[in-house]
Amino acid sequence: MSDLFVLAISCIFINNILLAQFLGQCPFLGTSKKMETAVGMGMAVIFVLVMAGIITWIVDVYLLKALNVEYLRTVSFILVIASLVQFVEMFLKKSIPALYAGLGIFLPLITTNCAVMGVCLINIKEEYSFLQAVIASFAYAVGFALALILFAGVRERVDLGRVPKPLQDTSIGLVTAGIIALTFMSFKGMV
């Protein structure tokens, strides 16, 4: 039990997917200009990543490894993720319109979010058990949302300041992200 707790903490803080593993940078810089979009993207990623983590783990263990065709992993994972996103979008649109209104525009973007694919691959590479894979997927997604929302908060304030023109937008965004990454490095001694 405590092992799983340690795994969750290390996935959220120490190996934070955005600030230590460098996955999912496009939405990190793209949707962090406003707090609203950051929260929407964060929630959509948590939702999809947990489902993708579970399904790809099952596909890998019971299909690819069982049939001895591991070289098809890249192709099959991306297909699973793309169809999952499409399916979730259709399901939400029909059944839970309120949630769809909130997450809708972020869902298609998730297909090419390498955080999702990345975590699925990490789960396999680290040879996690099913339970560990579920916890790790959820914890990485929470870490994603946490870093994204924190970053959006800082970025809104930075935009109010007078930033020199060549530094504006992505450039100052990256430097800010570097400083946040520095604060996350202090978690390193924790586990």
Add this chain to the structure above:
Amino acid sequence: MAQSLAKEFTKGLWAEMPPFRLVLGLCPVLAVTKSVENGIGMGVATTFVLVFSNLLVSLLRNIIPAKVRIACFIVIIATFVTIVELMMQAYAYQLFLKLGIFIPLIVVNCIVLGRSEAFASKNGPIVSVADGLGIGIGFTMSLASLGAVREFLGNGTLTIWEGLPVFSMGPDFIPFRFMLEAPGAFVGLGLMLFLMNLIPQK
């Protein structure tokens, strides 16, 4: 014809050089640029995928139905990524280990899908190959230059192949380790973007 080919090729080297002019595909840029060697390796792998996926998408552009085109592009790209993955396992195993999951993640690199969607699906095969090659080489140069800055400041060396430094500052150099850590990647790329923005864009 030759003129437009040259134009499509050279735009990737400067005017639309990823990721500085075209801010896409940042994950591998930040993650693998701890040394020049890793940067070049990643760049070459991405270039290979870009060129061949552009070629195939362009050849099939009249056959692929518009509604399912993104899915088709992804399958084409994933196929070439698998080829690269297997080839690197066979011929550059050390590099393959260092780049880790970022090789399979070329599938979700927005530059590759972006070129298929924005260029190859609308243009002929030869021009598309020139476009893929240009963007790929531009991407490799960016990765190598960021890798050079980070490796030089963080370790005092420059490594091109097989972990052997071609240039070393010697033991008296005090390395600025920060540049090799995660925050150094962000700050380094941010400052390089700033320098690029200082040069006027035509």
